[in-house]
Amino acid sequence: MRILIITAGSRGDVAPFTGLGRRLLDAGHEVTVAAHPSFAALVGGCGLGHRPLPGDPQDLIRSWSRAASPQEVRALNRAYVDGLADGVAEAVADGTDLVLTAFAPAPLGHVVGEALGVPVIGTHLTPALATREFPLPGTPGTDDLGPEGNLAAGLEVVGRRDRLFAGAVARLRARLGLPAVAPAEPLAGPPAGPSAGPPAGPAAGIRPVFAGFSPSVVPRPADWPSQAEVTGYWWPARPDGWRPPAELADFLQAGPPPVFIGFGSMAPGHGERLSDLVAAAVKRAGVRAVVQAGWAGLGGGGDDVLAIGDVPHDWLFPQTAAVVHHAGAGTTGAGLRAGVPAVPVPVMADQPFWAARLHRLGVAPRPLPFEGLAAEALADAITACVTEPGHHRRAVELARRIAAEDGAAPVLAHIDAAYGG
Numbered sequence: 001m002r003i004l005i006i007t008a009g010s011r012g013d014v015a016p017f018t019g020l021g022r023r024l025l026d027a028g029h030e031v032t033v034a035a036h037p038s039f040a041a042l043v044g045g046c047g048l049g050h051r052p053l054p055g056d057p058q059d060l061i062r063s064w065s066r067a068a069s070p071q072e073v074r075a076l077n078r079a080y081v082d083g084l085a086d087g088v089a090e091a092v093a094d095g096t097d098l099v100l101t102a103f104a105p106a107p108l109g110h111v112v113g114e115a116l117g118v119p120v121i122g123t124h125l126t127p128a129l130a131t132r133e134f135p136l137p138g139t140p141g142t143d144d145l146g147p148e149g150n151l152a153a154g155l156e157v158v159g160r161r162d163r164l165f166a167g168a169v170a171r172l173r174a175r176l177g178l179p180a181v182a183p184a185e186p187l188a189g190p191p192a193g194p195s196a197g198p199p200a201g202p203a204a205g206i207r208p209v210f211a212g213f214s215p216s217v218v219p220r221p222a223d224w225p226s227q228a229e230v231t232g233y234w235w236p237a238r239p240d241g242w243r244p245p246a247e248l249a250d251f252l253q254a255g256p257p258p259v260f261i262g263f264g265s266m267a268p269g270h271g272e273r274l275s276d277l278v279a280a281a282v283k284r285a286g287v288r289a290v291v292q293a294g295w296a297g298l299g300g301g302g303d304d305v306l307a308i309g310d311v312p313h314d315w316l317f318p319q320t321a322a323v324v325h326h327a328g329a330g331t332t333g334a335g336l337r338a339g340v341p342a343v344p345v346p347v348m349a350d351q352p353f354w355a356a357r358l359h360r361l362g363v364a365p366r367p368l369p370f371e372g373l374a375a376e377a378l379a380d381a382i383t384a385c386v387t388e389p390g391h392h393r394r395a396v397e398l399a400r401r402i403a404a405e406d407g408a409a410p411v412l413a414h415i416d417a418a419y420g421g
Helices: 011-026 037-044 057-066 070-091 106-116 147-175 246-253 271-285 313-319 329-338 351-360 375-387 389-403 408-419
Strands: 002-006 030-035 049-052 098-101 120-124 209-211 228-230 259-261 289-292 305-308 322-325 342-344
Touching: 002 011, 002 070, 002 106, 011 030, 011 037, 011 329, 011 408, 030 037, 030 070, 037 049, 049 070, 057 070, 070 106, 070 147, 098 106, 106 120, 106 147, 120 408, 209 408, 246 289, 246 305, 259 271, 271 289, 271 305, 271 375, 313 329, 322 329, 322 375, 329 342, 329 351, 329 389, 342 351, 342 375
Parallel strands: 002 030, 002 098, 030 049, 098 120, 120 209, 209 228, 259 289, 259 322, 289 305, 322 342
Antiparallel strands: none
């Protein structure tokens, strides 16, 4: 089959689909990933086709930090989404047999599927169907709100996404020659009443959702529709021919396992301040560290600190004593896979959810909010993380369970059973 995967956002929103895409490719499918131009090399290096989606998420995050008002933020978001819609329209190709879509651009993905007359599968990297069991990622705060409060908060997260995309969806439908009124919406979670189960109406049963994270990390909610499955992680593929930089390999061999520190796509433009903060925390904690530049542009130097660029986490993390990160879904999963404890420093979006989950699982100390982060607090958290044996023991136990999962297998099995491969 010719499969189009639609995703948007930072590296963590794209990299897991290289792993799922490679599995589909190995199964004999032709796979193309629609993602931002900055990820063309990442996608192409894994042997997958790439179609560009306009927009620069790094520039968008910078613009958010400079925005003077909520109205300006909304205008930035609308412009970004309009660009995505234009790119999705260009990515539509005759002969596409199946569309897989991440949660954020799903409204556009469903329009593409309707225009092509092909099925659409939701492929989510975070819990994105409302449930009574917990508030969805993106809900302000991390407290349990009670069954009905959790459900209402989850529906609001999905509704906020839908409202953001509404104008772009209408324009995309017109551009692709579709009627202005869309068919019934895809699955969004359980019904509002007290009983659990799938929604009624034309959407029920025709748009499955696969959630690419471990059920050992977030068990499948009992009130999710039957069409929604938690599969296990889709691990990013390594680019063909990748080799570790000699400087990094030498550093790892020159002393005890270092602590990894990186904030991924967060805090662009704050590199100098964060670099100084990290250097002070590392010195105070008395550890060696590998510091990943990321979009913040972190740096470091000296005998005990090495600054690096992008390195596959599945290669690096097992060689570390702990990982300090922003608690994005992908980095969280990579740390859990490696069986090492974490110091979560959440910034925004789904990150507080994953940070709280790491603490609840007992593999991390209490999260440190990124805003107001201080060297002393970071050093104390690193010390607690690497000296508390329970964190390491639980991380190893959880990694063992995750290693037994094959997150791509249910997706491949569904495609083979439902569409004949």
